[in-house]
Amino acid sequence: MANQEVVFPPDMGATAAMAPGSSCRALFACTSLRSPYRVLPGVDDEYRARPPCATSWVVEAIRASSPARSPAVDEYAAWTRRHPSALGSFEEIAAAAEGKQVVVFMDYDGTLSPIVADPDMAFMTDEMRAAVRDVAKHFPAAIVTGRCVEKVYSFVGLSELYYAGSHGMDIKGPTSNEEDATAAAVLLQPAREFLPVIAEAYEALVEKTKGTPGARVENNKFCLSVHFRCVDEKVIIGSSSSQTRRF
Numbered sequence: 272m273a274n275q276e277v278v279f280p281p282d283m284g285a286t287a288a289m290a291p292g293s294s295c296r297a298l299f300a301c302t303s304l305r306s307p308y309r310v311l312p313g314v315d316d317e318y319r320a321r322p323p324c325a326t327s328w329v330v331e332a333i334r335a336s337s338p339a340r341s342p343a344v345d346e347y348a349a350w351t352r353r354h355p356s357a358l359g360s361f362e363e364i365a366a367a368a369e370g371k372q373v374v375v376f377m378d379y380d381g382t383l384s385p386i387v388a389d390p391d392m393a394f395m396t397d398e399m400r401a402a403v404r405d406v407a408k409h410f411p412a413a414i415v416t417g418r419c420v421e422k423v424y425s426f427v428g429l430s431e432l433y434y435a436g437s438h439g440m441d442i443k444g445p446t447s448n449e450e451d452a453t454a455a456a457v458l459l460q461p462a463r464e465f466l467p468v469i470a471e472a473y474e475a476l477v478e479k480t481k482g483t484p485g486a487r488v489e490n491n492k493f494c495l496s497v498h499f500r501c502v503d504e505k506v507i508i509g510s511s512s513s514q515t516r517r518f
């Protein structure tokens with residue numbers, strides 16, 4: 272809302288500051304006018320017709336002068352309200368864990384490593400690796416991921432962890448030395464018999480997506496990921512509407 276002027280009811284005895292960089296021209300109190308409201312030049316008639324509720328006027332004025340929030344930001348804020356950081360309740364959690372066996376489960380992509388465009392380049396930092404190593408010294412620790420175990424192990428490189436790859440379809444335990452780690456003890460592979468079908472599905476998906484620039488299929492052994500982060504949506508929407516017209 273550009274250059275909008277606002278009106279304040281007389282019961283607002285104090286000054287209200289304008290946010291730096293705001294497009295709203297003036298927010299200040301008024302006390303000696305005949306009209307119950309002081310009308311600033313250029314004000315919208317709609318404001319004059321409103322009841323003298325200082326709070327709602329102020330809130331509205333502040334809202335109008337604030338930049339629009341994106342739905343993604345609102346969604347994230349709502350999500351963090353529902354799932355607050357455990358660090359904010361650390362004492363409480365530590366007290367609740369007293370005398371119990373604690374096991375730490377960690378996600379990989381976007382948690383231990385930053386999200387990057389190329390899934391093969393999602394490396395974790397040495398600092399993060401050291402932190403995970405420390406965690407594993409104190410508790411049984413597992414990485415639970417959509418990646419295949421071999422891939423996530425190549426990123427993490429810690430033989431003392433449990434790895435639950437392919438969203439839990441491939442679970443391996445810790446090994447005593449790093450050489451053995453890639454062949455670490457398999458604890459569970461319940462979908463082993465489906466490997467040939469999954470391999471077929473992989474080939475089919477590669478074929479299907481090969482005409483989509485930026486699309487990429489990742490073989491996670493017991494599951495597959497089709498990546499579209501690098502697909503230009505405008506190109507796809509354009510081509511799908513031309514397909515729609517054709518049929």
Ligand SMILES: O=P(O)(O)OC[C@H]1O[C@H](O[C@H]2O[C@H](CO)[C@@H](O)[C@H](O)[C@H]2O)[C@H](O)[C@@H](O)[C@@H]1O
Pocket residue numbers: 378379380381385386387388389390393415416417418489491496498500
């Ligand atoms: O369960 P996760 O460990 O979180 O795995 C979920 C998917 O993670 C990876 O993809 C995501 O990270 C990539 C690298 O930062 C990024 O390029 C991609 O857009 C993200 O979706 C992984 O590549 C997938 O196979 C996993 O399913």
